[in-house]
Amino acid sequence: MARSMAKPDTLLTLESLSLAQGNRMVLENIDGHFEAGTITALVGANGAGKSTLVQGIMGELRPVSGRVRCEVPNARRAWLPQQLALDLTFPMSVEELVMSGCWPTHGSFKRYGPAEYRRGQAVMQRLGLQSFEHRPLGELSGGQRQRALLGRTLMQEAQLLLLDEPFANVDAATVEVLIDVLRAMAAEGAAIIIVLHDHDQMTRLADRVLRLERGHGFWFTPATINDSSSPAETLA
Amino acid sequence: MIDWLFSPLVDFGFMRRALVAGLALSLVAPPLGVFLTLRGMSLVGDAMAHAVLPGVAVGFLLAGFSLPAMSFGGLVAGLLVAGLAGSVSRLTGHREDSAIASFYLISLAAGVMLISMRGSSVDLTHVLFGSILAVDSTALWLIVGVSSLTLIVLAAIFRILVVECLDPLFLRGQGIRGGAVHGLFLGLMVLNLTAGFQTLGTLMAVGLMMLPATAARFWSKRLEGLMGLAIAIGMVSSVGGLLLSYHAGLPSGPCIILLAGVIYLFSALFGRYHSVFARWRRRVQPMLPPDAHG
Numbered sequence: 414m415a416r417s418m419a420k421p422d423t424l425l426t427l428e429s430l431s432l433a434q435g436n437r438m439v440l441e442n443i444d445g446h447f448e449a450g451t452i453t454a455l456v457g458a459n460g461a462g463k464s465t466l467v468q469g470i471m472g473e474l475r476p477v478s479g480r481v482r483c484e485v486p487n488a489r490r491a492w493l494p495q496q497l498a499l500d501l502t503f504p505m506s507v508e509e510l511v512m513s514g515c516w517p518t519h520g521s522f523k524r525y526g527p528a529e530y531r532r533g534q535a536v537m538q539r540l541g542l543q544s545f546e547h548r549p550l551g552e553l554s555g556g557q558r559q560r561a562l563l564g565r566t567l568m569q570e571a572q573l574l575l576l577d578e579p580f581a582n583v584d585a586a587t588v589e590v591l592i593d594v595l596r597a598m599a600a601e602g603a604a605i606i607i608v609l610h611d612h613d614q615m616t617r618l619a620d621r622v623l624r625l626e627r628g629h630g631f632w633f634t635p636a637t638i639n640d641s642s643s644p645a646e647t648l649a
Numbered sequence: 650m651i652d653w654l655f656s657p658l659v660d661f662g663f664m665r666r667a668l669v670a671g672l673a674l675s676l677v678a679p680p681l682g683v684f685l686t687l688r689g690m691s692l693v694g695d696a697m698a699h700a701v702l703p704g705v706a707v708g709f710l711l712a713g714f715s716l717p718a719m720s721f722g723g724l725v726a727g728l729l730v731a732g733l734a735g736s737v738s739r740l741t742g743h744r745e746d747s748a749i750a751s752f753y754l755i756s757l758a759a760g761v762m763l764i765s766m767r768g769s770s771v772d773l774t775h776v777l778f779g780s781i782l783a784v785d786s787t788a789l790w791l792i793v794g795v796s797s798l799t800l801i802v803l804a805a806i807f808r809i810l811v812v813e814c815l816d817p818l819f820l821r822g823q824g825i826r827g828g829a830v831h832g833l834f835l836g837l838m839v840l841n842l843t844a845g846f847q848t849l850g851t852l853m854a855v856g857l858m859m860l861p862a863t864a865a866r867f868w869s870k871r872l873e874g875l876m877g878l879a880i881a882i883g884m885v886s887s888v889g890g891l892l893l894s895y896h897a898g899l900p901s902g903p904c905i906i907l908l909a910g911v912i913y914l915f916s917a918l919f920g921r922y923h924s925v926f927a928r929w930r931r932r933v934q935p936m937l938p939p940d941a942h943g
Contacts, residue, residue, distance in 0.1 A: 492822035
């Protein structure tokens with residue numbers, strides 16, 4: 414398989430990436446370029462390696478071979494994993510969670526100024542969270558929690574965003590809000606990779622589709638994904 | 650009443666030293682306890698309090714009843730147990746709390762064995778239960794030094810500790826492994842347990858860390874509130890327990906911890922959030938309307 418050249422606005426490149434879980438090879442020779450402003454849907458059957466690929470991209474799994482090349486600094490990478498590690502009993506409000514998106518740029522000592530708080534308010538308004546801003550995390554519904562987590566990502570001004578099934582257990586109104594915000598983030602130049610199962614959501618949201626099957630990756634457009642015999646491109 | 654409160658402190662130097670030691674420990678141990686409860690590690694503090702014992706025993710055997718030697722030994726033993734437990738957890742995939750539970754039991758047995766071989770049961774009692782009224786200037790400097798250091802380090806790692814407690818994957822997304830933060834936090838905990846063992850004993854030092862923290866959770870849903878309340882409860886327990894111990898002729902360590910225990914029980918019954926009373930009140934209150942937004 415020949416490797417195509419990366420475009421100038423490529424934020425993430427996968428080069429013959431092979432990943433394993435323990436001693437079981439999960440993915441082999443995955444190639445791809447992820448450009449600024451594009452939303453890529455990651456699809457495949459359960460166990461096909463979607464979460465493994467996300468872990469590999471985020472550096473959680475060391476590649477068996479090949480490599481991940483990321484042009485985005487750590488502070489601008491965001492990851493909303495499938496199994497939320499978020500402690501819902503933690504004594505923190507929605508506003509504080511959203512503001513914690515400033516942490517990667519502000520570190521341990523720099524104060525959050527009025528500009529950051531104004532931006533936080535704007536983010537919460539955009540996500541319809543303003544009436545919950547002082548509510549503790551433990552009292553949020555699944556949809557409200559997902560909005561708050563995306564709010565943290567917006568505060569972070571993430572350039573590379575990986576989401577693992579963000580619409581699972583989320584109400585329809587929240588799905589609409591999240592789709593609008595993700596599209597706006599892409600329009601502002603972010604590269605978004607999103608693990609999806611729902612075909613309708615994929616058609617509405619994604620520019621490209623990477624389907625994982627039998628350990629390999631196949632590239633499609635949302636329009637051609639159903640015609641599995643003829644992928645639009647086998648390489649990005 | 651005023652005489653009851655102040656005369657012991659005015660009349661006796663050992664009471665003033667004990668007061669400063671108690672207040673210094675109350676300033677930093679309860680915030681550490683708050684983070685322990687938030688990390689679901691409430692019993693890890695107790696396990697580590699036992700784990701310092703062989704180090705304290707070795708210090709005692711080598712240098713007699715020398716606080717710096719025993720504290721240093723306790724610190725080394727505590728850090729060793731924390732490090733070994735973390736390593737076993739990483740190498741085997743077992744949960745860290747089960748590894749800590751295993752190592753602390755080994756450590757406790759080794760400590761009791763060492764003290765029994767060379768010391769008397771009086772020595773063992775002193776190490777296990779401490780004596781805040783016997784705090785000398787050296788011990789006081791050590792306690793105040795440890796408290797100051799803990800306060801500075803805790804302030805420096807506060808934000809990262811909050812982020813790591815709430816959502817470790819967010820931190821990992823930034824390319825930061827939580828292990829170093831976790832290790833530093835455990836180090837602070839061990840340091841405070843060793844500073845506290847002279848005054849409260851190895852077994853009770855953790856009480857001043859945990860009871861104010863668990864009591865505060867019944868009164869506040871905010872992190873700053875939890876920290877402030879836990880410190881206040883720790884200080885009230887220290888001062889109250891000390892005075893009670895003096896006037897009633899009771900051992901100081903158990904008085905301080907029992908007073909903190911009384912505050913915890915009161916909070917569990919009548920606290921503002923999740924207490925028995927708060928749950929009853931919620932049941933009898935009328936329902937609130939649903940949210941306007943999903």
